[in-house]
Amino acid sequence: MSIPPPSGPQQPQDPYQPPQPQGPYAPHPQGPAQGPYQGPAQGPAQGPRQGPHGGPPYPVWGQGYLPLSRPAPVNGVAIAALVLGVLCFLPAVGLILGIIALLQIRRAGERGKGMAIGGMVLSSLGLALWVVMLATGGASAFWEGFKEGTGNTSLSLAEGECFDVPGDTFHEDVYDVDKVPCSGEHDGEVFGTIPLSGTSYPGDDYVTDTAEDKCYPLQDTYAMDPWALTDEVDIYYLTPTRDSWSWGDREITCVFANTDERGTLTGSLRADETTLDADQLAFLKAMAAVDEVLYEEPEEYAEEDLQANQTWAGEAGDVTGEQAEALRGHTWPADAQTAVADLVKDMEDAAGEWAKAADASDVDAFYEHYDNAYDYVDGDTTVTAREALGLATTPPTYEEDSESGSGSGDAGGLDV
Incomplete structure (x- = not known):
């Protein structure tokens, strides 16, 4: 607690009189001090106190200690409000925290009023922006773009891996997959990947043409036995989109899947140097x-x-x-x-x-x-030789005008 100064104007002291005590234990104006530190009874005044050999008076100590001046603490809620306002994250929460901070600062005398107000202003702007986006459908478009951009990076599919896609069908747009063992049922099996170069998106036509030109040769390398690819097997490719390209998606994924969107595959279709004798x-x-x-x-x-x-x-x-x-x-x-x-x-x-x-x-x-x-x-002798070597024995169905030439249906392109 601070000690208040004595009331009334301060008078200069007589240089030949000892300084008058200003602390809490100064003599009472009506008589000697009655506190616990009362000294011996004072007699009549003896005149000015002399120093040694009649010199000037001694200086008097006893002005007391002044309290230290410490700055008030910064309100933590004000800091949180400002951070949420700058990040435009949970703007309603940032606005509420700003109001709470102002009330706490007023009651406790803390600092941070400017940060609380700044957080409230930024949070209000962010809240208004979210309202506009919800009203115009901008939030939905943003979320879809976000899923497209992050979906393929979460795919991270490599040759030989099998996966399921969310939902009941193999949709046109794939944002995420669940990797599963190839020995059981699965929606798709990756038989190759094609990296794309460049800094700007090359366009849908270029990406599709590249997938069609390069996926089929990879199919013949991965599944060397076309007889093992039944009529239920089709070729698909997962391709980047303009939005996902900006998130770092630079790869085409070549996939085996069922011709029926609701159908699945069972067992791996891989037939190459890693699986054949x-x-x-x-x-x-x-x-x-x-x-x-x-x-x-x-x-x-x-x-x-x-x-x-x-x-x-x-x-x-x-x-x-x-x-x-x-x-x-x-x-x-x-x-x-x-x-x-x-x-x-x-x-x-x-x-x-x-x-x-x-x-x-x-x-x-x-x-x-x-x-x-x-x-x-593909006559009888071919079937007999295949059976003796432990290979598939059901001849594929060759369709006229089939671009694949392997008995599969037309390839399908899926955006990711």
Whole structure:
């Protein structure tokens, strides 16, 4: 507690009189002090107090200690109100905290009034902004953009991983996935990823074209056995959008999924060097080489361009003969030797029919040998050889005008 100064004007003291005490124990004006520190009774005044040898009087101590001057503390609620106001986070809470802070400051004499008022003003502006966004639908658009931007970064899907998507169907827009084991049921299986470069979004058409051009080759590398891809399997790709690009999304994800949006897959479709043995790999590589040249059949019928079809038939005969020779030269397990040998003979016969089609004199002769050659493709000997090697034995369904050439339906692009 501070000690109040004596009432009345301060009079200068006589330099030849001892200073008058100003503390709490100064003599009472009506007589000697009656406090606990009362000294011996005073006699008549003896005149001015002299110093040694009659010198000037001693200075008198006893002015007392003045209380320390400490600044008032800053109100913590005012600080919280200002922080929420600056961040525009929970603006209603920031406004309420500002009001509470002002009441506490007035009652306790604390500092921070400016921070409380500043937090209230900023929170009021933020609250008004949220009201406008809710009224105009801006908040919904912001949230959707936020989900698109953060959704793909949470995907983080790698080749060989399987996942489920939220909801009952495989939607057009995928914001998040749940990774699950491939051994059980799942919505999708990743068979490849395609990184994209550049600082600005290249456009929807570019992203879609890139996915269609590069996902299919990755499919053939990941699932080397097209017979294992049943009619229920389709190709999809998860692509970045303009919004997610700004959040760092720079990758196309190639996915196997069910053709039915409500359907699922069971078990992994992976069939490559990590899952196949040497005999299976040798067989599938030979069959893939033959299939590749067969997929290059001209779009024009022989009636429209006989020469182009004959050139292609010659190439098909050459490749089929080369792969038959490669299979014959491989050392097969004892229980698969006969089956593979029968297939090799059919392939050599098919190569001869392709060669005759390439040398046909007219369209009718071309189609005669063309049909004979195709009778050997995916025939009984192929099924028997596959069964002996432990591979899928159900031939795929080839649809005319299918861009994939693998029996799958058209690919679907999904935004993420």
